[in-house]
Amino acid sequence: MAGSLDEKTAVVTGSSNGIGFAIAQHLATEGANVVINSRSQTRAQEAAEEIDCSSGVLPIEADVTDYSSLRSLAEQTVDEFGSLDIWVNNAGINIRGPAEDISLDDWQTVLDVNLSGTFYGARVAGNRMIEQGTGGNIINISSMMGEQGQTGRTPYNTSKGGVNNLTRCLAVEWAEHDIQVNAVAPGYIQTDMVDDAQDQIGFEKQDVVDRTPLGRFGTVDEVANCVAFLAEGAHFMTGEILHPDGGWLAFGWGSKE
Numbered sequence: 714m715a716g717s718l719d720e721k722t723a724v725v726t727g728s729s730n731g732i733g734f735a736i737a738q739h740l741a742t743e744g745a746n747v748v749i750n751s752r753s754q755t756r757a758q759e760a761a762e763e764i765d766c767s768s769g770v771l772p773i774e775a776d777v778t779d780y781s782s783l784r785s786l787a788e789q790t791v792d793e794f795g796s797l798d799i800w801v802n803n804a805g806i807n808i809r810g811p812a813e814d815i816s817l818d819d820w821q822t823v824l825d826v827n828l829s830g831t832f833y834g835a836r837v838a839g840n841r842m843i844e845q846g847t848g849g850n851i852i853n854i855s856s857m858m859g860e861q862g863q864t865g866r867t868p869y870n871t872s873k874g875g876v877n878n879l880t881r882c883l884a885v886e887w888a889e890h891d892i893q894v895n896a897v898a899p900g901y902i903q904t905d906m907v908d909d910a911q912d913q914i915g916f917e918k919q920d921v922v923d924r925t926p927l928g929r930f931g932t933v934d935e936v937a938n939c940v941a942f943l944a945e946g947a948h949f950m951t952g953e954i955l956h957p958d959g960g961w962l963a964f965g966w967g968s969k970e
């Protein structure tokens with residue numbers, strides 16, 4: 714059966730598990746060749762073996778904070794599949810702590826992975842798409858926290874706010890090349906990152922459920938659906954930030970009832 718992304722090639726950074734893996738699986742189901750990326754070749758290989766599709770799957774180790782390794786990833790992608798059409802900047806981390814004493818190394822690490830890593834990935838992809846002359850789709854995985862202040866999350870929320878405006882800047886700058894740059898900024902999605910938060914700061918999952926109008930956590934597949942929609946490119950949107958957040962940002966103050 715024909716998929717909406719047949720003949721396309723997609724890179725998904727940080728796709729060894731969680732949201733990134735679900736995105737890679739959805740794009741592959743729609744017919745795209747996919748590159749699975751992790752900081753470990755073993756984890757990338759293991760994830761690639763789990764992808765269920767008839768298109769090509771290529772595991773490549775690269776750290777998104779290392780620009781030259783992302784350039785090499787793009788070259789290997791084009792050598793294997795012949796083009797680069799979709800790039801999803803998904804790799805991300807969170808280190809939590811009070812702003813007055815979180816270590817400067819931790820601050821820098823979060824900014825390096827979440828913000829610089831997204832810029833590096835977008836730049837590698839943008840250069841290749843400009844060279845190809847075929848346009849393309851770049852999708853940045855931000856967070857609804859890019860729109861909000863929260864205690865103990867200053868590096869993460871700041872980095873995602875930066876990703877939102879990076880998305881708008883690149884969308885405007887690369888529109889002349891028909892490169893659409895959009896972001897998906899989820900609310901709380903059940904992944905290891907959420908379990909880490911529970912371990913690190915003891916947050917209560919029920920509090921999230923109670924604060925969310927739809928009354929539950931989102932799923933990785935719901936985020937992947939948003940990315941697949943953007944990756945198809947038939948929406949006249951660029952510089953847009955989609956929020957699969959169960960209504961979190963829409964909800965102001967007061968009772969949900």
Ligand SMILES: NC(=O)c1ccc[n+]([C@@H]2O[C@H](COP(=O)([O-])OP(=O)(O)OC[C@H]3O[C@@H](n4cnc5c(N)ncnc54)[C@H](OP(=O)(O)O)[C@@H]3O)[C@@H](O)[C@H]2O)c1
Nearest residue numbers: 727729730731732751752776777804805856901902904906
């Ligand atoms: N979960 C949520 O509630 C939520 C909400 C909003 C936004 N997000 C965003 O969604 C994205 C994915 O989150 P997740 O919850 O799926 O996280 P996760 O389960 O912790 O997965 C993170 C992924 O990123 C990879 N990664 C981390 N640092 C990397 C680096 N320097 N270079 C390359 N890959 C790297 C990890 O791969 P290896 O460890 O194998 O290298 C892993 O595949 C992140 O950008 C996150 O901020 C998540």
